């Protein structure tokens with residue numbers, strides 16, 4: 001079984017993607033070549049942007065099952081509408097009109113159970129795509145990409161994971177920002193979670209929310225501080241007081257921000273930064289033993 | 290009739306300085322009701338230091354649970370749950386994983402002995418507060434909750450009522466990241482959207498998706514490029530992109546450590562440094578947005 005590491009951050013823009021991509025490279029170089037990066041930030045998948053010479057290995061649509069109402073059989077009894085907790089069924093009996101709002105349907109299956117007149121059939125609706133990229137040197141990146149406007153982030157993340165069929169030693173999940181349902185889905189099967197934060201008041205506040213979540217779902221985790229030196233020391237005091245492992249830190253540098261902007265964070269990692277990543281890799285290797 | 294404007298600030302990608310800029314605007318504009326619509330990672334209050342006036346519980350999604358005294362372990366609910374939320378416990382019997390449960394209530398309907406009931410999660414709160422800039426409506430979501438879109442709709446509705454009662458000129462929404470339900474809820478019915486972006490490959494990628502989303506709502510957009518000097522090439526490409534989409538570029542802000550220093554001091558950029566270049570540019574920007582919005586009105 002692959003060792004699964006999820007990279008999360010309460011707040012966006014803390015450098016989560018940078019961290020995930022660099023950790024991936026460092027594991028690839030220093031631990032095992034059988035490591036796969038999985039971009040679960042399906043609303044804004046960005047990991048791919050940091051690799052050169054990429055090609056698509058396979059691509060498929062991720063679909064949800066949604067109902068279709070056959071108005072010739074429907075008696076307009078409205079039972080399906082009553083069963084639907086997501087207000088996805090729109091019905092106007094006087095006009096003999098019944099339809100399903102695809103963007104509201106959560107594919108729970110309740111309406112299928114509700115209908116006693118065989119008037120509901122299954123059809124599918126695309127919620128996004130799942131793409132396996134070759135990112136050079138036989139490395140692979142799996143990416144979920146949500147269709148703009150679809151509410152089914154969590155479902156797509158599940159589907160991305162279902163498509164991880166190749167045997168690997170390590171999987172890295174790049175989680176969406178925040179602490180809501182899709183984050184919980186991403187970390188649900190992770191062996192270890194790394195929280196990336198920045199030493200600013202916003203960063204610390206959001207970090208605390210994420211720590212609350214991880215404690216509630218009982219996941220082991222550590223913290224990586226990005227842009228160190230930019231803000232204040234509150235984050236370090238907090239980690240100490242709570243007994244949370246500080247895995248490493250990377251100082252803030254405007255040059256690095258501009259490398260990031262160009263998408264060159266993997267090819268031009270300063271030596272000092274590479275060392276910090278190696279430290280994290282060594283820590284993870286130990287955990288996996 | 291009051292022609293109050295409801296304006297949403299979005300960034301697609303996090304970390305572009307959206308909240309700091311929203312806060313800085315607070316130092317510039319008057320007679321405004323503020324909304325922190327980034328309910329998943331609400332940060333505006335850190336700078337606003339609100340004085341809480343009202344606390345409301347927001348009814349979250351339904352969460353099902355099994356009454357083990359009634360349950361006969363027939364397993365029917367488990368077969369029906371499409372979200373794999375119902376599982377056998379190690380010691381026998383079944384249980385529902387409240388994080389995985391989507392609240393569809395199908396299990397409750399199929400259970401032959403009525404052993405399942407659902408309750409709404411009461412782990413989300415929203416607040417109306419007073420601040421030195423005017424009223425702030427904000428929220429706190431419980432960990433692992435969904436329905437952030439509905440929570441955003443709720444706080445915007447409340448802000449609208451307050452704005453009407455106060456005869457406010459503007460509602461300013463600090464929007465959520467992403468392009469999902471919460472982002473949609475934050476722009477539905479808005480009069481204008483201000484996009485705050487940064488010239489990085491990922492920032493560009495995200496803003497393109499965001500523009501696609503906002504265009505589907507036919508809401509006028511303004512753009513602001515933050516930290517424009519971290520990559521002039523991408524900045525130029527972004528400018529052409531905005532021009533091609535008829536999005537008015539309101540201005541470009543240089544990278545400035547004032548943003549972080551002011552945050553640490555829990556002040557807006559302008560409160561922290563009156564002379565800050567960023568503050569001056571923003572005051573100019575706001576005048577322009579305000580005047581073009583008034584023109585649209587006429």
Ligand code: SF4
Pocket residue numbers: 066067083084085086087088089100104105106107108109110111112393
């Ligand atoms: S599958 Fe569920 S959410 Fe979709 S329409 Fe039917 S009852 Fe509603």
Ligand code: SF4
Pocket residue numbers: 069073074075076077078079080081114115116117118119120
């Ligand atoms: S439950 Fe079946 S028959 Fe009744 S309204 Fe729905 S589709 Fe029509």
Ligand code: SF4
Pocket residue numbers: 108352353369370371372373374375385389390391392393394395396397
């Ligand atoms: S309410 Fe729906 S999602 Fe929740 S446990 Fe029951 S069937 Fe599953």
Ligand code: SF4
Pocket residue numbers: 355359360361362363364365366367383399400401402403404405
């Ligand atoms: S359907 Fe009802 S009785 Fe059957 S296992 Fe589920 S809760 Fe128990």
